[in-house]
Amino acid sequence: MQDQTLPTLTESAIRGIACKCPRCGSGKLYAGFLTLRPTCEACGLDYAFIDSGDGPAIFIIMLAGAIVVGCALIVEVKYQPPFWLHAVLWLPLILATTLLPLRAMKALLIALQFHHKAAEARPIDREPK
Numbered sequence: 001m002q003d004q005t006l007p008t009l010t011e012s013a014i015r016g017i018a019c020k021c022p023r024c025g026s027g028k029l030y031a032g033f034l035t036l037r038p039t040c041e042a043c044g045l046d047y048a049f050i051d052s053g054d055g056p057a058i059f060i061i062m063l064a065g066a067i068v069v070g071c072a073l074i075v076e077v078k079y080q081p082p083f084w085l086h087a088v089l090w091l092p093l094i095l096a097t098t099l100l101p102l103r104a105m106k107a108l109l110i111a112l113q114f115h116h117k118a119a120e121a122r123p124i125d126r127e128p129k
């Protein structure tokens, strides 16, 4: 029998960053790079509720953009290197700052969605007057 208590916010965040099931923390979340498993292999949680949308990409774009543009500006102002050197420097940095944290960011947002029971808005059932 599994524990039905909700994890704390810190536990949820750690499970997210580790790309583990948001409920039990032991099952894997992904079947591929960003492809989700249909259910948790450990506790059986159905992952159909997951809807991270564009959230992870937006956070990564904002973070990676600040890092890469900041570094490029600093290098340009201090050293004025040729443009080919900018390409050699920043293309790998762009790949590293976007692809590496994307899995963890998506899993973190999924864990936070599970923790806060976030879902699409539904109309409120009202009693007829």
Ligand SMILES: [Zn+2]
Residues within 6 Å of the ligand: 021, 022, 023, 024, 025, 026, 027, 040, 041, 042, 043, 044, 045
């Ligand atoms: Zn699980």
